Amino acid sequence: MMVEDDIGLQKQMRWSFDRYNVIFAQDRESALALLRRHEPVVVTLDLGLPPDPDGTSEGFATLEQIVALAPDTKVIVLTGQNDRGNALKAVGSGAYDFFAKPFEADILGLVIDRAFRLADLERENRLLQQRQAGDTPLDGLLTRDPGMQKLCRQIEKLAPTTATVLLNGESGTGKELFARALHQLSPRKDKRFVAINCAAIPETLLESELFGHEKGAFTGAVKQTPGKIEVADGGTLFLDEIGDLPQSLQAKLLRFLQERVIERIGGRSEIPVDVRVICATHRNLRERIAEGAFREDLFYRLAEMIVAIPPLRERTGDATLLAHAFVQRFAQQNGRGKLTLRDDALAAIEHHPWPGNVRELENCIKRAVIMADGSTIGAEDLGLQAVDDDTAALNLRVVRDECEKQAVIKVMSRVEGNVARAAELLGVSRPTLYDMLNRFGLR
Numbered sequence: 428m429m430v431e432d433d434i435g436l437q438k439q440m441r442w443s444f445d446r447y448n449v450i451f452a453q454d455r456e457s458a459l460a461l462l463r464r465h466e467p468v469v470v471t472l473d474l475g476l477p478p479d480p481d482g483t484s485e486g487f488a489t490l491e492q493i494v495a496l497a498p499d500t501k502v503i504v505l506t507g508q509n510d511r512g513n514a515l516k517a518v519g520s521g522a523y524d525f526f527a528k529p530f531e532a533d534i535l536g537l538v539i540d541r542a543f544r545l546a547d548l549e550r551e552n553r554l555l556q557q558r559q560a561g562d563t564p565l566d567g568l569l570t571r572d573p574g575m576q577k578l579c580r581q582i583e584k585l586a587p588t589t590a591t592v593l594l595n596g597e598s599g600t601g602k603e604l605f606a607r608a609l610h611q612l613s614p615r616k617d618k619r620f621v622a623i624n625c626a627a628i629p630e631t632l633l634e635s636e637l638f639g640h641e642k643g644a645f646t647g648a649v650k651q652t653p654g655k656i657e658v659a660d661g662g663t664l665f666l667d668e669i670g671d672l673p674q675s676l677q678a679k680l681l682r683f684l685q686e687r688v689i690e691r692i693g694g695r696s697e698i699p700v701d702v703r704v705i706c707a708t709h710r711n712l713r714e715r716i717a718e719g720a721f722r723e724d725l726f727y728r729l730a731e732m733i734v735a736i737p738p739l740r741e742r743t744g745d746a747t748l749l750a751h752a753f754v755q756r757f758a759q760q761n762g763r764g765k766l767t768l769r770d771d772a773l774a775a776i777e778h779h780p781w782p783g784n785v786r787e788l789e790n791c792i793k794r795a796v797i798m799a800d801g802s803t804i805g806a807e808d809l810g811l812q813a814v815d816d817d818t819a820a821l822n823l824r825v826v827r828d829e830c831e832k833q834a835v836i837k838v839m840s841r842v843e844g845n846v847a848r849a850a851e852l853l854g855v856s857r858p859t860l861y862d863m864l865n866r867f868g869l870r
């Protein structure tokens with residue numbers, strides 16, 4: 428796209444750059460409308476645009492909006508001769524390069540070619556990165572959901588730090604898997620990962636499990652036993668279901684986190700321990716605090732970083748991705764040869780809300796692999812309700828229509844029904860927008 432208000436110059440450019448597929452804009456408004464509509468890869472931008480043709484304010488405003496809307500666009504700003512100040516300012520504001528007017532078409536052509544090449548390379552690079560991100564989320568963890576992949580990147584960043592991480596998510600969402608990944612990717616990976624479930628052990632035993640005891644500390648304490656915290660020295664301590672930690676132990680854990688020393692039950696000496704603490708809960712800890720069941724000061728010690736893991740039903744495409752992988756794994760483990768999921772099974776898996784998340788899905792597939800008679804698994808083998816297989820919704824056109832409809836409704840509401848303005852924002856012509864409104868039955 429070439430943004431140039433001088434019609435004579437536009438003509439000359441059209442002629443000089445006829446080997447490109449060029450679109451022309453003459454002011455900010457038309458430039459932004461064309462940007463939305465055609466998504467040009469390279470833009471040349473004259474800084475002197477109406478209503479300020481002798482200044483640069485409109486040019487800079489246009490540049491700013493192009494960079495904000497489509498940051499990958501390569502904008503080449505055309506400045507006056509010897510106008511270093513504005514040239515540098517433009518590059519500082521996100522322009523790719525600058526060029527002095529009047530220009531020699533050959534040389535400007537070289538700059539444009541280079542901009543296209545760079546844009547190509549950047550696009551390739553982005554694709555490669557996306558592909559890699561999709562292939563290797565975290566060890567043992569399968570996902571294609573963009574939100575989950577973002578979480579995986581966060582975990583990679585958090586892993587090498589000493590931050591205490593709180594993993595929050597429904598039961599079976601993979602909290603322990605994330606905790607192990609945090610350990611594996613940390614400098615502590617060669618030391619122990621010690622997990623303890625605070626909800627599974629009675630209060631009386633939990634204290635000794637965590638802090639250890641000396642011989643004779645209580646009836647049955649026949650020998651000196653170090654606690655889990657001590658055992659994890661140098662490594663990572665994973666406190667699962669931290670929201671269920673009894674009050675008395677909350678105080679003791681807080682003291683450990685503050686002072687980093689423990690005292691075994693019945694012991695007299697303070698033992699320094701160096702552990703990275705990761706904890707997890709399916710509970711809403713803020714609610715527990717409000718109920719008076721969880722100490723606020725402990726919460727802030729534990730939740731230096733909070734990672735919220737989405738339930739399986741909110742991850743796009745993951746239920747079937749995991750189902751295929753689990754079928755393969757369990758078929759192999761049970762010597763079942765090649766087993767596949769039928770379409771009715773896949774539809775049922777997509778529709779089931781999976782309150783028990785990945786663990787529920789895993790168990791469901793495990794059972795089905797054992798029970799299935801033939802070489803395929805149907806909805807019935809999974810014990811799931813068969814649903815009307817709406818393959819229609821799997822058709823890209825229908826999906827696209829639904830998305831388009833949502834976008835049209837949103838934009839039409841934003842511009843209070845102004846069709847011309849909505850068409851511009853959506854990057855379509857007015858007749859196209861009218862067609863869409865008709866097609867979607869919108870008034």
Ligand SMILES: Nc1ncnc2c1ncn2[C@@H]1O[C@H](COP(=O)(O)OP(=O)(O)OP(=O)(O)O)[C@@H](O)[C@H]1O
Nearest residue numbers: 567568569570597598599600601602603604785786
């Ligand atoms: N994204 C995933 N890819 C592959 N396997 C997964 C994934 N998420 C979870 N799992 C598997 O699902 C099971 C449950 O995961 P995990 O124990 O980590 O969940 P959790 O959130 O800690 O559960 P709980 O809160 O009940 O302790 C495990 O067998 C785990 O390996």
